[in-house]
Amino acid sequence: MADKKTVFITGGAGFIGLHVVPMLLEQDYKVRIFDNMFRGDRDKVAALAATGDVELIDQDVRYGGAVHQAMKGASHVIHLAAVSINKSQSDPYESMDINMIGNHNVFAAAADHGVERLVFASSASVYGDPEKLPMHEDDTLSPLTPYCISKRAGEDLLGYYQRRANLSWIALRFFNVYGPGQKTTAYYTSVINHFVNRLRNGEAPVIDGKGEQSMDFIHVHDIARSVVLALTSEKANVPVNVGTGIDTSIADLARILIDAVGSDVEPIFNPRDVLVSRRAADIQRAKDVLGFESTIAVRDGMTDLIRNGG
Known part of the structure; x- marks a missing residue:
């Protein structure tokens, strides 16, 4: 053609x-x-x-x-x-x-x-x-x-x-951004990998501070x-x-991954001062300009990633 x-x-x-x-x-x-x-x-x-x-x-x-x-x-x-x-x-x-x-x-x-x-x-x-x-x-x-x-x-x-x-x-x-095929160097993917590696070894994920830092995982x-x-x-x-418009805290992420791996551990919180940064997108313009809305919820996407080996 x-x-x-x-x-x-x-x-x-x-x-x-x-x-x-x-x-x-x-x-x-x-x-x-x-x-x-x-x-x-x-x-x-x-x-x-x-x-x-x-x-x-x-x-x-x-x-x-x-x-x-x-x-x-x-x-x-x-x-x-x-x-x-x-x-x-x-x-x-x-x-x-x-x-x-x-x-x-x-x-x-x-x-x-x-x-x-x-x-x-x-x-x-x-x-x-x-x-x-x-x-x-x-x-x-x-x-x-x-x-x-x-x-x-x-x-x-x-x-x-x-x-x-x-x-x-x-x-x-x-x-x-996360999903299958991702290299493990990005800060937040290294957080995911760190949690998952510990969970697969039967260990609890360790979270700095209260785990209030959040990201908009898409x-x-x-x-x-x-x-x-x-x-x-x-x-x-x-x-x-x-983005999804939803901020997922590190503590929430840990719990999603614990469920995905099928573990029964509780996260360990490492008390220290952490600069709490939060992220969430205003998604209205994406709807107006592109007709775009995210379709994969964080829990579903992360669970799929863990169960299918990333």
Whole structure:
């Protein structure tokens, strides 16, 4: 079929990308994955490529010429490639290189090629420590790490190319993504893994403070749905929160995981002063702009993850 539209997806071989690509194929797009394969899953990409509608370009977003060349003929762009939040603090130079320069290379090429829509994976971390819940897209932004700063700057760069070249974009501010296939390096996934490993050894999870810190855990399947919806939404040129709107405390998470593992232990609370941060998305704009609502409840998603081995 010559009339299939092509989606160019950076980081398409990563955790979120590998959930997005099959949904794009279901929507009858051709897919061009652009990924340096540093953390990408070659076996999964090879299986997708066997469909005939997926190709892999093994390259790095830091090279603007490579990005520009590879994007030729694409009608839509999804930019997921980034260095993680933890890595950005241990190596700010690489973080700036990949996240800032990479953002700009992808956005500039998309503007040059006149793509129909660019979807950018931003992050709820652009808010910093929120002053109130739920966190709304128009709240003050206070990004705290090089990663978060690069996500906010990415949104600003999109605004620049919208004004300069009429680029149509949506920045999705992902909250705490979890699900099958996730690497275990993110802070909150390491919390999940720590709890689960102890539970599987018959030990109780240990929680610092009272376990009041909370996150808005959103399943990667829902994240992928939001990305695909953002490609064709009528409204554009805005940041959009992607979360459940529910803040799940660490104490609640421990109890969900205890139930999922089928253990009868009680969490151990380690009394110490903990900076209590809470997270919950205002989800109204996602409904209005994307027609999106999350479908997988935290208890269901976490239980499924534990019972099916993640």
